[in-house]
Amino acid sequence: MEWSSGIGLWLPVLSLTLLYIFVYKKAKSGSNLPPGPKPLPLLGNLLQLRTADIQGCLLKLRDAYGPVYTLHLGPLPIVVLSGYRAVKEALVDQGEQFSGRGELPIMSKTSKGYGIFFSNGESWKQVRRFSLSTLRDFGMGKRSIEDRILEEIQFLLEELRNTKELLFDPSFCLRRSVSNVICSVVFGCRYDYGDEKFQMLLDLIQENLRRVDNFWVQMYNFFPVILDCFPGPHQELFKNYKKQMQFVEEIMKSHEESLDLTSPRDFIDAFLIKIHQEKGNQTSSFDAENLLVSSLDIFFAGTETTSTTLRYGLLLLLKYPEIEGRIHEEIEHVIGRNRVPCMEDRSKMPYTEAVIHEIQRFIDLLPLGVPHAVTEDTIFRGYTIPKGTTVLPILHSVHYDPEQFEAPEMFDPAHFLGVNGAFKKNDAFMPFSAGKRMCIGEGLARMELFLFLTSILQNFTLKPSGAREEIDITPEYSGLSKLPRQYQLCLIPH
Structure with a gap:
């Protein structure tokens, strides 16, 4: 009995040790990786990364080993790039070689290699190319999407007027309104702010964002085979993702029943038509699984990043009323109060454009970016x-x-x-990343940020809940992203 229990205890340890030796030796063989801290067996450099401040730890290692160094997360090496020059040389100058997506087991378990963000190879190229083309066809960067945004903004402004100058948290309204823009493009509809089913989808996404910070979810990325066998927060994350997929699947089935092959209404219709056209093509990546995951990818990116940027932007303007005041002046001069803002106004409003860029730079929404991978043996520096x-x-x-x-x-x-006060571009502005993996929703996000912000400030002046000097603009962390601290404000109508 004692012998049996001893074997039961040591077999997992022996298996992990052998796995480490195999993977670590395989990773090291024939490589001339950049220098970095010496890894421990099995754990790699995990003990050097405090989960509360991974960004700070990575920057300290940069100070010790330079802008390009190697870190081991578990047994696998990761090459870390720091500073504009190193990132630009990799993602832009050698964009094709660095265009792979680094594997995150937590994402592999959910998206299973489908979709746009966490896919690789020919499947990624086919679906990304199609998605870019289709989103442009449905107005991304054209007037039709501008009309959709402006229509949704009117619903938002009505909600904001209903606050009656009382304190409120803008999170709910902003998330719903921004989500509805991408819903109109992907699902072909918008949802009432009180729609419970839609709120459930947004809540599931929020819950999973919070779970990414959990220790066991992070450990899953290093030891997926082991943690697959145990209950915990990572299993709840998988269940939530499955519910999100079911939400989109219901919409997809409804679209299939009313599909007109000659007249697509939205992204899902266009994808279903592409599946029909590619039927019988053995090399095609267009199938129901790719449709579901791609739709969720676009929905998530089109909701969370833009709404969080707007929410953080309003907090910064509460902190710095003189900046808000200058935007008001520019709005009065260029737009006035008798018409709604439009994208043609942007080129005439350099200060507002500079503020929006500075909001995105300063809040640093995705400080660690998203992992890439080299698609071939690559010489770099x-x-x-x-x-x-x-x-x-x-x-x-x-x-x-x-x-x-x-x-x-x-x-x-x-x-x-x-x-001279003109807007000045800076190549180090990379909130949408850079190179081949640049966010496909950049055009939509830029349009939304300008139209939402100018529309809100055309109609209201922001008033904080307390003293401006007490407003805390330092971020809270949620997984890979930064979030503004919870706050309330009043909106004073003009």
Whole structure:
């Protein structure tokens, strides 16, 4: 009995040790990876990464090993890129070699290699190319999507007027309104703010964002085979994702029943038509699984990033009323109060454009970016990175690079203004990443940020709940992203 229990205890340890030796030796063989901290058996450098401040830990390692170094998460090596020059050289100058998506087991378990964000190879290329083309056809970057945004903004403004100058948390209204824009493109409809089923979908996404911070969910990325056998928060994350898929699947089935092959109404229709056209093509990546995951990818990206940016932006304007005041002046001068804002106004409003860019830079929404991978054995700055190696471009180090921004720790629209007050571009502005994996929703997000912000400030002045000097603009962390701290404000109608 004792012998049996001893074997039961030591077999997992022996298996893990053998797995470490196999993977670690395989990763090291024939490679000339950048230097980095020495990894421990099995754990790699995990003990050097405090989960509360992974970004800070990575930057300290950068100070010790330079802008390009190797870190081991568990037994697998990850090449970390820090600073604008290193990130740009990889993602832009050698974009094809760095266009792979680094494997995250938690994402592999949910998306299973389908969709846009966590797929690779020919499937990724086919679906991304189709999605970009289709989103453009449905107005991304054209007037039709502008009309959809402006229509949704009118619903939002009505909700905001109903606050009657009382304190409220803007999170709910902003998330619902921004979500409805992408819903109109992907699902072909918008939802009432009180729709319970739609709120359930948004709640599931929020819950999973919070769960990504959990220790066991993070450990799943290093030891998926083992943790698959145990209950815990990671299993709840998988259940939530399955419910999200079921939501989209119901919409897909409804679309199938009323599909007109000659007249697509939205992204789902266009994808279903593509599936019909590609039937019998053995190399096609267009199937129901890719449709479901791609729709969720676009919905998630089109909801969370833009709504969080708007919410954080309003908090920053509460903190700095002089900046809000200058936007009001520009709105009065260019737009006035007798018509709604439009995208043609943007080129005439350099200060507002600079503020929006500075909001995105300063809040640093995805500080660690999303993992990439090299698609072939790659020479980079004299090092050899083996095919398939995960590469982590730290976008925070780009947005806060003192060589690119004069005072990166300060919120200052002057970072994007020339000496004559004209808007000034900066190549180190990468909130949508850069290169081949750049976010496909960049055009939509830019349009939404301008139209939502100018429409709100055309109609209201922001009033904080307390003293402005007490407003805390430091972020809270949720998984891979930064969030503004919870706050309330009043809106004073003009």
